[in-house]
Amino acid sequence: RANVGLQQEQGVNTRLITAAEISEVAPGYSSEGVTLACYEPDTGVADPMATTHCFAKRAHDLGATILEGTAVTQILTQNGRVVGVRTTQGDIQAPVVVLAANVWSVPLASALGIALPITPTRHPMLALRRPNDFGGRQELHAVAVDLRYDIYLRPDIGGMTLVGSTADVLTASDPDHYAQGVSEEEIAHFWAMGARSIPALARAVPRGGWAGIYDDSVDNHPILDRLVAYEGLYCVAGLSGHGFKLSPLVGQWMAHYILTGQKPADMEHFAYDRFAQGKEIRPRYPSGVLG
Ligand SMILES: Cc1cc2nc3c(=O)[nH]c(=O)nc-3n(C[C@H](O)[C@H](O)[C@H](O)COP(=O)(O)OP(=O)(O)OC[C@H]3O[C@@H](n4cnc5c(N)ncnc54)[C@H](O)[C@@H]3O)c2cc1C
Structure with a gap:
């Protein structure tokens, strides 16, 4: 209840619903064991590949040069300031360097004596082809985070449903050497959980x-x-696993900060030194990282 109130205060179109209302707003989902749920009519999914290509195209149109297949091996510094990067294709001079290399930011920062408190964790995702009598190929179903079973579900093109895990940390993994596929056990587990959430998925075909x-x-x-x-x-x-939805705002904030030296008001919460100063962002309410 408190999380929904918090989101409403921020202008999010969300509301509490009863178990009985689930079948109206999210046909196909089970309401077994549900005391209370929340519903966001405006929420949906965006295609991550298409979005990334659109970001890249827009950056290119605005004058950015994108070097594919070129790894940064070192951030170059001189007299306390950055002067560029060393890459597998040679050095590039630059007065500003934005370290945005996901988990690989950690070793690049570490080489400069800067510790980033970031742990790589592995998160599996199962693809199920829905049975024809439920949400057929052209049909979609509601996106859901189902805290009963620690999963989220979303429809994908071609009559598919993707089932992912909401468990905060699975296992700390080496980002260069980890199991990129899903095991038989994981398929069985996420299929079973998905079918508890949407019973028709018991008749799905795991893909x-x-x-x-x-x-x-x-x-x-x-x-x-x-x-x-x-x-x-x-x-x-x-x-931390939610950067896709944050990406437009993060881009705007960082551009503003780098160009003006001024942080937009809410950006201060995400300061690097919050960990050392005991100002970590902790949820006031359980269930997720809100609050
Ligand atoms: C299974 C899964 C499901 C997810 N679902 C969601 C979701 O539903 N919603 C959501 O908001 N987020 C989701 N995320 C998280 C989201 O994908 C990430 O938070 C987001 O992509 C992080 O963006 P980024 O730019 O920091 O890193 P990335 O998108 O990984 O980009 C970093 C780039 O840096 C490059 N790079 C790395 N090292 C170097 C180097 N040394 N030199 C040059 N380039 C380098 C990489 O090749 C990569 O292109 C999910 C993630 C996973 C794994």
């Missing part, structure tokens, strides 16, 4: 899945700041 890496910060919120040890060095890392 495999994949696992990705989250860059979990200590409080599961990003570090959006300059790294004061070196003039001109900025950090956008530790997005």
